[in-house]
Structures are given as C-alpha cells and as structure tokens.
Amino acid sequence: MTVPHHRGTAPTGPSRRSVLAAAGLTAAGMAFQGSLGASGAAAATAPAIFYSPHQDDEAIGMAGSILEHKAAGRPVYLVLVSKGENGGIAEYLNRTPCVLGDKCSAPGHYHELGWQETGATPEVVSARTSEFNLSAKALGVDKVINFKLADSAYGTDSEYDAFVKQIMGKVRALAAKYPGASHKFTAGWLDTTDPARPTNATHKACSDAAYWLIKNGELKDVRFNHIYTYEAFSRDQRDRGADHVLHIPSSHMAKKRASILAYNTWDPKRNLYTAGYHSVPTMLEEAYNDPREFVYALPSRYKPGRGK
Ligand SMILES: [Zn+2]
Ligand SMILES: [Zn+2]
Incomplete structure (x- = not known):
C-alpha cells in the first residue's frame, strides 16, 4: 500500500473524543516507562x-512517541537539526518523467522545477521545511525549533566533528533553558554498524552529540528512536534489539499518518512539492503501515565517530 496523495488538503485537527481515547490508552501503557523515560511524572511540566x-x-x-508524550501531559518541542540540503531531491523534481512514475502526486506526474541541484539547494531546504512545519502541526507539538545547521556530516572528518560540536552547543543551550527536560534523538549508530544497512551520517552525528553530553553529565533523560529500521528490515525483524517497542494506538496512528502525508502533499501555493516522498518513498510507506516505533537507551559500548 502506498502513501495516499494529498493535493492541497491540510490535515484536520483531532476530535475531542479521539484525544480522550488516546489519553486513556497511553495511561494504560505507561507501566512500560520505556519511551517516556526516567523523569516520568516527576518532571511532568518539563518538555520532551x-x-x-x-x-x-x-x-x-x-x-508516535511525540503523541505518547503529549497524551501523558508533557509539552513537546520538536527540533529540526539540519537544513536538509539535498541535491538528489532537486534532481528528481527537476526531471520529467518522474522516477516515482504513477506514485508521483504532481499533476500528470509532471515537474520541471529548475531547482538548484548543488551546494545549499535553497528551494529544497525551503520546501522540505514547509513539509516539516505542516507535519509538526499535524502532530500538535507545542513548539518548533529550527537549528538551521548546514549539514556538514558528509564532509571531511573534521567537518563531521565540528557538526557534532555545533549540535552539542545547541542542545546544551536547550538543556539549560529547560531543566528536567527529556531529550529524544535518532539511534544513528544502528545505521552505521552493518555495511549491508543504510548509512546516515547526519543521524549518527545527532547520536554522537547526545553521547558526549551524557558522558559529560549534561544530559540525563535520553532516548533514541530508530528511523531507518522501516527501510532496512522486514516487518518481523524491526523490533530486534529495541529496548522498547511503542505500539501506537489507532487514534495516534491517524495523526502520525497525517504527519507523513505532509511529505506527500503537492500544493505549490503552500510551497509543498512532495519533496519527502521524492526522497524516501519506501520509508514513508513502511512507517505509514507499521503502527510501531523502536526506542533505545544509549548502548553501553557506544562508539562515537562517523565510522565508515
Ligand atoms: Zn515526481
Ligand atoms: Zn534523516
């Protein structure tokens, strides 16, 4: 099943009834404590x-984890770490016929956008960020924060290290501003240990920043969600090694799907060009159809660095 197309329809807000149902389900699931983290009720007013x-x-x-925290009464802040420069997306959206064929949601599957394909890729960054803001709205987060960091995770080793330090600086500032907050990163190390699996240096840089801040005693309540599992593993393998599998209640899954649809919405008037779906169609489809998320604590034998 593919992710349905959207042409110009904003996700609708939750009904009061679905919000209440979601809260009830999450309260029952709180015994796991897995993805909600250590602070739990003690820091109920501090953001996740x-x-x-x-x-x-x-x-x-x-x-799903964002919605779980919201339902538990926690304010949720959503940070966009990198600008999301990506020449590959520009190449796809500059080209007709589309690589996605009939799955492409542009009218007639036609797009020759003439976007910049190298360097800062400003149109890609702008369109992806419009999708991100629409997704954040669908999830009902309390605050969106954009670090606007140029993604140098794929540069030289020293550029990678500098990128990790930039993330650390920004996270440190948020930790100081919001004492008692819990911090949720991507489990980037899982994408780099197996040569047969996808590699994403930006995700690893985020894990590394968390690792050093934990090691320095600057962050305490930290969890990691694995993103690439939806593409790297078949459905029955995705939970292997996870410290906690979040089973997303259907009312939350509806909102998660609305947030995924932000990345497959063609509406140029709103600067929406299905950039996400032209980047990672398989992951978006798999996540759309799998009502689970996979949560990890920092492994005891964590190895910082970009690796291969
Ligand atoms: Zn297309
Ligand atoms: Zn990513």
Missing part, C-alpha cells in the same frame, strides 16, 4: 524535546 535530523524523520520514526 525531539531532535529530527532532517525534515521527515519526525514523521517516520518519532511521531
């Missing part, structure tokens, strides 16, 4: 801060 490396990661692998 989710760090999405790119526009789309929050929809694919964090949306």
